[in-house]
Amino acid sequence: xxxxPTDYNHVELIGRVSAVLAPRVLPSGDEVxxxxxxxxxxxxxxxxxxxxxxxxxxxxxxxxxxxxxxxLDHDDVVRVEGSLRRQFSRGASGPVSRVTVDVTSVRRAAxxxxxx
Numbered sequence: 001x002x003x004x005p006t007d008y009n010h011v012e013l014i015g016r017v018s019a020v021l022a023p024r025v026l027p028s029g030d031e032v033x034x035x036x037x038x039x040x041x042x043x044x045x046x047x048x049x050x051x052x053x054x055x056x057x058x059x060x061x062x063x064x065x066x067x068x069x070x071x072l073d074h075d076d077v078v079r080v081e082g083s084l085r086r087q088f089s090r091g092a093s094g095p096v097s098r099v100t101v102d103v104t105s106v107r108r109a110a111x112x113x114x115x116x
Contacts, residue, residue, distance in 0.1 A: 009083040011101060013056065014109055015039035017076045023066060033060045033069040037080060037101070058082070060103040068106045081105040 019036040026032065037056045046052065058080060060069045072078065082103040089096050 011080075011082060011084055013037060013039050013080045013101070015056075015078065015080070017072050017074060017078055018055070020069065020072050020074065023070070030061065031066060033066040034058065035060075035069055035072060037078070056101050057098070058101040058103050058106075059085075060106065062104070065103045065106060069103070072106070072108075077109045078106050079109045 015037040016039075017035055018038045021034040021036075023031060023033040035058050037058050039054050039056065041049075041052055041054060060066045080101060080103055082101045082105070084099055085102045086097055086099050089098075
């Protein structure tokens with residue numbers, strides 16, 4: 001548990017799975033399973049914006065999290081816990097950054113299907 005309450009990187013999201021990608025093995029030998037999560041924005045969070053959802057790329061690195069991701073299907077409503085990770089790479093037009101969710105826990109929330 002974090003001992004400094006001012007520095008804490010933890011997210012909890014409930015949303016709909018829009019894509020489950022094939023697991024991959026990186027050149028380092030690490031395995032990762034990825035999926036995309038669509039989360040509705042609350043009316044207050046929109047603040048006049050027409051954007052009603054946010055989309056998050058989620059990566060599962062541990063064996064337990066990868067196993068849970070392997071059981072996901074398109075349109076499943078799930079609860080995801082993890083932390084945010086900002087990644088940098090080089091694109092055709094220069095440096096690129098993206099934020100992903102490093103998943104520590106994912107489970108179906110079937111009872112939420114009608115509301116998410």
